[in-house]
Amino acid sequence: MISGSRRSxxxxxxxxxxxxxxxxxxxxxxxxxxxxxxxxxxxxxxxGRFVERKTMAMLNAPLESSGTLVYTAPGRLEKYTRLPKPxxxxxxxDKLSIEYKDRGQRRTLALxxxxxxxxxxxxxxxxLAGDLATLNRFYRASLAGSxxxxxxxxQPVDAKTQTVVKEIHIGGNRSHVRTIExxxxxxxxxxxxxxxxxx
Amino acid sequence: MTRAVTIAAPRRALAAWxxxxxxxxxxxxxxxxTADMSAFLPKTPTPVQQILxxxxxxxxVSRLIxxxxxxxxxxxxxxxxxxxxAALRQQPDAFAAVNNGxxxxxNKDRELLFRNRYLLSxxxxxxxxxxxxxxxxxxxxxxxxxxPAGALLGKIxxxxxxxxxxxxxxxxxxxARPEVRxxxxxxxxxxxxxxxxxxxxxxxxxDAQERALTFIRTAFAHVNExxxxxxxxxxxxxxxxxxxxxxxxxxxxxxxxxxIATALVAALLSALYRSPRVLLLGLLPVASGALxxxxxxxxxxxxxxxxTLGFGVTLIGEAVDYxxxxxxxxxxxATPADSLARIWPxxxxxxxxxxxxxxxxxxxxxxxxxxxxxFSIAGLIAAVLVTRxxxxxxxxxxxxxxxATGLAPRMTAIADSARxxxxxxxxxxxxxxFFLGSQRGALWSDDLASLTPIxxxxxxxxxxxRRDIGAPDVRHLVVVxxxxxxxxxxxxxxxxxxxxxxxxxxxxxxFESAAVYLPAAATQRARQAAIPDPAVxxxxxxxxxxxxxxxxxxxxxxxxxxxxARTQAPLTRASLDGTALALKVDSLLVKxxxxxxxxxxxxxxxxxxxxxxxxxxxxxxxxAPDSEGVLVDxxxxxxxxxxxxxxxxxxxxxxxxxAILLLxxxxxxxxxxxxxxxxxxxxAVIITFCLLxxxxxxxxxxxxVGLLLVVAVGSNYALFFERQAxxxxxxxxxxxxxxxxxxxxxxxxGLLAFSKVPLLHALGSTVGIGAVLSLAFSAVLIAQPRAxxxxxx
Numbered sequence: 001m002i003s004g005s006r007r008s009x010x011x012x013x014x015x016x017x018x019x020x021x022x023x024x025x026x027x028x029x030x031x032x033x034x035x036x037x038x039x040x041x042x043x044x045x046x047x048g049r050f051v052e053r054k055t056m057a058m059l060n061a062p063l064e065s066s067g068t069l070v071y072t073a074p075g076r077l078e079k080y081t082r083l084p085k086p087x088x089x090x091x092x093x094d095k096l097s098i099e100y101k102d103r104g105q106r107r108t109l110a111l112x113x114x115x116x117x118x119x120x121x122x123x124x125x126x127x128l129a130g131d132l133a134t135l136n137r138f139y140r141a142s143l144a145g146s147x148x149x150x151x152x153x154x155q156p157v158d159a160k161t162q163t164v165v166k167e168i169h170i171g172g173n174r175s176h177v178r179t180i181e182x183x184x185x186x187x188x189x190x191x192x193x194x195x196x197x198x199x
Numbered sequence: 200m201t202r203a204v205t206i207a208a209p210r211r212a213l214a215a216w217x218x219x220x221x222x223x224x225x226x227x228x229x230x231x232x233t234a235d236m237s238a239f240l241p242k243t244p245t246p247v248q249q250i251l252x253x254x255x256x257x258x259x260v261s262r263l264i265x266x267x268x269x270x271x272x273x274x275x276x277x278x279x280x281x282x283x284x285a286a287l288r289q290q291p292d293a294f295a296a297v298n299n300g301x302x303x304x305x306n307k308d309r310e311l312l313f314r315n316r317y318l319l320s321x322x323x324x325x326x327x328x329x330x331x332x333x334x335x336x337x338x339x340x341x342x343x344x345x346x347p348a349g350a351l352l353g354k355i356x357x358x359x360x361x362x363x364x365x366x367x368x369x370x371x372x373x374x375a376r377p378e379v380r381x382x383x384x385x386x387x388x389x390x391x392x393x394x395x396x397x398x399x400x401x402x403x404x405x406d407a408q409e410r411a412l413t414f415i416r417t418a419f420a421h422v423n424e425x426x427x428x429x430x431x432x433x434x435x436x437x438x439x440x441x442x443x444x445x446x447x448x449x450x451x452x453x454x455x456x457x458x459i460a461t462a463l464v465a466a467l468l469s470a471l472y473r474s475p476r477v478l479l480l481g482l483l484p485v486a487s488g489a490l491x492x493x494x495x496x497x498x499x500x501x502x503x504x505x506x507t508l509g510f511g512v513t514l515i516g517e518a519v520d521y522x523x524x525x526x527x528x529x530x531x532x533a534t535p536a537d538s539l540a541r542i543w544p545x546x547x548x549x550x551x552x553x554x555x556x557x558x559x560x561x562x563x564x565x566x567x568x569x570x571x572x573x574f575s576i577a578g579l580i581a582a583v584l585v586t587r588x589x590x591x592x593x594x595x596x597x598x599x600x601x602x603a604t605g606l607a608p609r610m611t612a613i614a615d616s617a618r619x620x621x622x623x624x625x626x627x628x629x630x631x632x633f634f635l636g637s638q639r640g641a642l643w644s645d646d647l648a649s650l651t652p653i654x655x656x657x658x659x660x661x662x663x664x665r666r667d668i669g670a671p672d673v674r675h676l677v678v679v680x681x682x683x684x685x686x687x688x689x690x691x692x693x694x695x696x697x698x699x700x701x702x703x704x705x706x707x708x709x710f711e712s713a714a715v716y717l718p719a720a721a722t723q724r725a726r727q728a729a730i731p732d733p734a735v736x737x738x739x740x741x742x743x744x745x746x747x748x749x750x751x752x753x754x755x756x757x758x759x760x761x762x763x764a765r766t767q768a769p770l771t772r773a774s775l776d777g778t779a780l781a782l783k784v785d786s787l788l789v790k791x792x793x794x795x796x797x798x799x800x801x802x803x804x805x806x807x808x809x810x811x812x813x814x815x816x817x818x819x820x821x822x823a824p825d826s827e828g829v830l831v832d833x834x835x836x837x838x839x840x841x842x843x844x845x846x847x848x849x850x851x852x853x854x855x856x857x858a859i860l861l862l863x864x865x866x867x868x869x870x871x872x873x874x875x876x877x878x879x880x881x882x883a884v885i886i887t888f889c890l891l892x893x894x895x896x897x898x899x900x901x902x903x904v905g906l907l908l909v910v911a912v913g914s915n916y917a918l919f920f921e922r923q924a925x926x927x928x929x930x931x932x933x934x935x936x937x938x939x940x941x942x943x944x945x946x947x948x949g950l951l952a953f954s955k956v957p958l959l960h961a962l963g964s965t966v967g968i969g970a971v972l973s974l975a976f977s978a979v980l981i982a983q984p985r986a987x988x989x990x991x992x
Binding site for chain 2: 052054056057058059060061063065081084085087089096098100103107112113117120121164
């Protein structure tokens with residue numbers, strides 16, 4: 001019964017989508033999320049410096065950190081934090097490894113064991129990769145602004161992620177990601193600003 | 200006077216028979232019938248093997264049922280898995296645990312770990328909560344807060360600033376787990392949703408296992424009703440499943456083959472005897488033998504294995520032979536008693552050689568095989584006694600087998616012309632010998648699995664599901680014995696410390712231990728002792744927090760949690776109830792059965808992953824202080840087990856063959872005659888062996904036992920052939936009786952060749968082929984001079 005009614009809803013949605021796409025097919029394609037994703041998918045590597053500022057209820061002063069970000073298509077993201085303490089974070093396929101050089105510690109997490117962290121990192125990686133399918137698995141995405149200055153808003157789909165993350169805003173121009181703002185459910189927020197290296 | 204005695208003797212025999220039948224019936228009515236798989240494991244294994252066998256019988260391992268749902272899109276499989284698991288959880292009397300990867304069980308585990316983190320974390324040692332140590336911990340927390348993992352830490356940080364929970368979780372990482380999709384376990388390729396179910400009943404309790412499987416089937420059918428018409432399919436496996444399936448299969452085989460064999464033998468005998476009364480009389484020794492066989496096994500072993508009943512089919516073919524010899528040999532002009540007197544020595548010798556063969560089975564260190572041996576010995580003796588003492592009195596006066604006179608001349612003609620084949624048979628035998636000699640060692644299966652009554656397809660499914668679920672192929676494990684559970688845990692901890700250095704040095708990938716989930720009481724107390732007094736800790740924390748941006752009062756929950764931990768009662772096995780951790784502990788820490796149980800002997804097992812160098816680890820384990828851990832290589836153990844086994848069976852088979860030879864020497868009193876009898880048997884054994892090898896299957900020790908039975912059974916034919924007949928008519932009758940006896944034996948064993956139970960299949964095919972060849976080769980190779988004496992008028 002449950003899957004039956006769900007199926008009919010899905011059918012109805014398909015029919016609707018088909019109808020609307022047929023309706024707009026004649027129009028010249030307007031700039032939208034598909035175009036943005038396609039453009040982002042063209043980027044094979046990107047490198048930039050970041051400054052991140054986190055405001056948390058537990059702390060009476062914001063946390064600031066900075067370093068470099070390296071992205072390699074399709075699924076590898078490296079984050080090298082220099083300040084205040086060195087930390088290396090490597091996201092590759094379904095593994096996330098964190099290394100603290102000064103302490104000689106290294107941990108590797110299987111993302112599937114940590115769905116919330118997975119959702120977190122995927123918001124950035126899937127956006128950089130222009131992978132709308134994966135993004136849609138974790139978030140409801142909506143796009144505002146123009147090609148020159150866009151803002152992608154992501155709202156988590158999964159109930160468990162919703163208890164931690166309220167919303168993620170990713171801003172950029174053309175195929176460059178400039179800002180990542182994460183607003184947590186309990187009010188903590190962080191803003192990462194990325195300035196691209198000239199290559 | 201003499202006349203009175205001769206009349207009274209059969210009456211007494213009849214009365215004794217009735218009493219014996221009644222006694223057997225009473226015994227059988229009280230008999231327990233089993234299908235216990237451990238009957239196919241050795242009787243006297245080493246202590247380590249005993250533990251493994253016990254685990255297979257009633258350990259947690261024996262209670263696990265692996266379930267897969269396949270044949271639909273992943274999202275549908277996931278939905279089905281969730282509804283199915285929910286339905287199974289409605290049956291707490293049948294299932295102790297139902298795990299499909301859903302958070303339901305995971306949350307319980309995490310909650311328990313979190314609540315007891317200060318007693319479980321190996322990092323809790325003296326100094327862990329000093330001001331300096333806390334300062335380092337807080338600085339690390341601050342750093343972690345800045346990383347993506349910070350979102351998770353945030354929630355528990357005020358309660359766990361020293362990261363004990365992370366310590367605990369880190370210990371479990373690296374353990375293979377199935378993939379999670381849509382919140383449930385999946386095979387890596389996404390084709391199957393997976394579940395692991397633990398039954399309350401032990402694996403050997405087949406009735407309870409069968410009920411559990413019925414629950415599983417109906418629950419699945421019910422869940423599937425609501426899904427699409429071509430819903431997903433259900434697969435399951437596990438020790439209990441094997442036991443249920445084997446029992447069902449053995450039951451079906453035993454019943455079906457018994458009915459077919461009885462029908463075929465009855466048809467054959469009615470063609471021979473042409474008298475319903477004599478037909479029934481002919482089946483009397485069979486029925487008596489079967490009763491005696493089952494009763495003997497019941498008395499000797501306490502229970503009767505299903506396979507023994509299946510093997511009973513052969514008794515139909517074997518035990519009927521004695522009546523055939525008797526009935527066919529009765530001439531119209533002689534009394535049954537006279538005919539019996541004539542053939543009795545040969546009959547007796549044939550019986551004794553058969554007993555030598557089955558005696559070898561009885562002595563093998565293999566309860567399953569020993570049952571078959573005892574069953575056949577008791578059955579054959581009973582059948583011969585009934586033939587000898589009961590049947591003659593019941594035969595109608597003037598009885599003779601007419602078919603014998605009709606068939607005899609033709610058979611004699613065939614037998615006489617068979618001599619032409621003498622040289623081809625000798626050549627074929629030599630060729631077979633050469634062929635066998637040229638085979639390079641691959642004649643015998645080296646795999647212990649060849650002994651199990653589990654079909655190869657079921658084993659393949661089991662292996663597949665185990666791989667899917669990520670259950671590691673445990674090959675190496677450290678076994679520790681101790682007087683109490685706590686002592687076993689304490690020893691495990693000492694060994695774990697050694698193993699941990701091996702992990703750090705890279706010679707070992709990882710290991711599991713029950714003590715991770717349930718530390719020894721002393722260890723828990725030591726951890727409690729490492730927690731400072733509340734006032735001291737509060738001061739240290741205030742000191743550590745100085746200059747860091749943590750909000751004031753943030754760590755109050757930590758202070759109250761840790762004080763609760765400092766004063767709480769230590770964790771016991773009961774504390775883990777209802778979690779998957781309990782399952783883990785029960786499978787890794789077991790109480791041993793048997794005589795030592797009174798002394799409360801416990802065994803802890805530490806399965807190892809990724810062993811690079813077993814000798815190094817074995818040395819490390821042995822050097823651990825005050826503990827008696829032993830590194831066990833299961834592959835090695837099971838190979839050794841099989842070798843011992845095969846060695847034993849070969850020894851007993853050879854002894855059986857030697858016993859048969861001695862018996863023949865004593866009875867025949869001539870080396871030449873023994874050679875004459877043994878030559879066709881040897882040829883039959885060699886060619887049967889060769890045919891089995893050509894059949895392509897690796898031979899198990901059951902085939903070897905089968906070859907011995909070929910000698911034991913085939914000797915009957917050779918002996919009758921070799922016997923000097925008084926006249927041509929007697930010789931012709933002998934020939935007819937041999938052909939029919941052979942046919943019934945072929946029916947009995949030949950049918951077993953169609954059994955899906957490996958043991959029955961192996962014995963059936965070997966003895967079936969061998970028996971026919973024995974008769975044929977006896978006709979070909981034993982030169983039988985025509986009787987010289989003049990027929991009496």
